[in-house]
Amino acid sequence: MKVLIVDDEKHVREAIRYFVPWEKHHITDIYEASNGQEAMRIMQEQQPAIVFTDMRMPLMDGAELLEWLHSHYPHTKTIVISGYQDFNYVKPAIVYGGTDYLLKPLNSKQLIAAAEHAFKLWLEEEQERHQAHRQNMQLNVLRPLYWDKMLSDLVAGQASFQEVRNSLCEELGMPLFVAECRVALISLQGADCRLLQRFQGDVGLTSFVLANVCNEVLAPKQNGFAFRSWQGGAEIVLLLWSAVAEAQEEMHRINESIRQTYGVQMDIGLSLPAAFPEGLQTAFRQARQSLNERNLLQREGRIHLFREQPGSSGPEESYAFEEQLDKLRIAVLSGDLDKMERVVDGWSDQLAGLPLFTERQFQQLQAEISEVLRRLRPDGEISLELCYDSEGLFSVENWRSQLKALLQHLSEGNTQTPDSRLVGEIRQYLQQNYAQDMTLQHIAERFFISRENVSRKFKQITGENLSDYLTGLRVDKAKTLLQNTNLRLSQISELVGYEDEKYFSRVFKKSTGQSPREYRKQGENQ
The missing domain is CATH 3.30.70.270 (Reverse transcriptase/Diguanylate cyclase domain)
Structure with missing residues (x-):
């Protein structure tokens, strides 16, 4: 909280400095001005919360200053100190929201009471402003989710x-x-x-x-x-x-x-x-x-565009798909990797020659292939998705490569230990939920294991502390948002799991050696 004392009489300014118990209210920044114009300059530079002002001053009097403060700094609390009881001097203090009007010569008890009243009002209103700001931030985060849900339900x-x-x-x-x-x-x-x-x-x-x-x-x-x-x-x-x-x-x-x-x-x-x-x-x-x-x-x-009668691959292509699936089943039953890869090569050549292959057919085909491959690994994870090239278009060659790689992996057998699988699941869970409030206890309960075992196993398998891994994950997500969006730091902070923007900035700088703003500016200059 900063304070400005405005009076053309030096002894009045010194009296205010002397009588008010600044230390009690943790106030160290106290500025002085001898007229309204000087006060305006200090207000623009320092933005004090409390202003003590005289009414009769050279260059700009107290009435003009109060009007200007009311217009430009409406949250500032003002205490008018004047040697005149005339209504023309009292009126501006009332119209422009002065908290008190004190007459000279100053009474120390009245001065202290007026100052502490202004301090209390400003702190209460500042707390309300912070609360309203936080609520607005939460609403800004929740509003897109509201429309996502509402419009999804509507359509x-x-x-x-x-x-x-x-x-x-x-x-x-x-x-x-x-x-x-x-x-x-x-x-x-x-x-x-x-x-x-x-x-x-x-x-x-x-x-x-x-x-x-x-x-x-x-x-x-x-x-x-x-x-x-x-x-x-x-x-x-x-x-x-x-x-x-x-x-x-x-x-x-x-x-x-x-x-x-x-x-x-x-x-x-x-x-x-x-x-x-x-x-x-x-x-x-x-x-x-x-x-x-x-x-x-x-x-x-x-x-x-939507077509009333969507195209079809025809019975010949559907039969050919079934024929290739049967070949793959036989190759999988034999356990011969070379046979499986030859089936994939033939299938890829067939797909490349088709005039039409729809997304719906592709998803159905992937599901059927996955069922066949489960014979190789009943408890294994079957993933058949990455089949697109650098332009985002379906690639037969990528489909061939990733299917062959999966067959080779499944044929070699799963060498993962139970601890490795557990840590893999924890890492996947953190990658999907990094924006949530994440504690060691929460993770322990989620995976039915003690907190000590979570930390120990994670460190043994990855060589990294779990908390460091989560921090790194969040910082990486923040880097992506800083480089690719114009979101405010407060929004990015909440999106990556930090409610406190200042704490997020400290964590980011400790991890990267740069503040978020410096990192964003560096990306813009590259």
């Missing part, structure tokens, strides 16, 4: 439009009367190599940033709103309520913005125009179907 037919209509108009800019709409969906499945890797494979974080990019494009004309989906089939949903006929061009603009920002384009499914709000669920299903039925072998065109 899925699980919420009433009438319940959110006013909020959509007031907060998201939707016109009061909307006759039709379109729905678009964005999937992150095809963006592994560039966008997801840039955010360290964190789908939630990537979706958050991607929705912000979409809304930056939609915001100027308020054509719609993008949100993270709580439904299956896509990560980002765009609800378009204006310029429906130009929706395809709007999707191209969004994809171009993503390309310019992150160097990758997305696959976007787009519905036909539908009546609003009764056609929302139909539009959502159409957009999802347009993504599921997109041709993975097509190299051009990333906006996929």
Whole structure:
């Protein structure tokens, strides 16, 4: 708390300094001014919380100063000290919120009482401001989650439009009367190599940033709103309520913005125009179907329009898939890795020659292959997902390589010890929940093991303390956000698990040798 004493009489300033028990209230910064103009300069430089001011002064009197303070520093508490009891001097103190009006010569008891009253008021209001600020921060964090959930339920037919209509108009800019709409969906499945890797494979974080990019494009004309989906089939949903006929061009603009920002384009499914709000669920299903039925072998065109009769691979291709699955089953039963790899090579050549291979067929095929491979490792984890190239497009060669690598791994057998598997699960849990309040006790209870064993086993397997690993994980996530977003430090701090921005900054600097602001500035200069 800083204090400013404004009076053209030096002995009055000295009396105030002498009588008020500053140490009791931990006040060390006390400034003096002999007129209103000098006081304005000090206010702009130091922003004191408490101002003692005379009324009659040269250059700028107390009335003018009180009016200026009321306009520019409304939270400042003012105590008027004057040698005049005239109403014209008392009135400004009342109009502009003075806490007390004292007459000269000063009475020490009255002065101390007035000062302590002002100190108490300012501290109480400052506490209220901090509380309100914290609540606003929490609301800013929760508001996107609210809209994600509400709009996800709305397009899925699980919420009433009438319940959110006013909020959509007031907060998201939707016109009061909307006759039709379109729905678009964005999937992150095809963006592994560039966008997801840039955010360290964190789908939630990537979706958050991607929705912000979409809304930056939609915001100027308020054509719609993008949100993270709580439904299956896509990560980002765009609800378009204006310029429906130009929706395809709007999707191209969004994809171009993503390309310019992150160097990758997305696959976007787009519905036909539908009546609003009764056609929302139909539009959502159409957009999802347009993504599921997109041709993975097509190299051009990333906006996929809904077709009334989606294409099919035909009975020949379906039969060929079954034939290859049977060959793979026999090779797996034999345990011969060379046989398995020859099946994969033949299958890859077959896929490359197909005119059409949809996302839906691919997901079904992956599920069937996974079931076959479980014969090699009934208790093992089967992962068949990373099949996209650096442009985010399906790659037969990548599919061949990752399937062969998985077969080799499964054939070699699982050499992991129980402790290694446990630590692997703990690391995976931390990677997925780093933003939550995470204590050693919580992790111990989560994995049914004592706190001591958690620490010891984690250190034995990884060579790193668990707390250091969690801190490193959070700092890495913070680095990604600092380099790729314009979010405030307070927002980034909460997103990576630190409620206290100052503590987050200390942890970040200890880990990297730079403050978050220095790290962000360095990234901007590169």
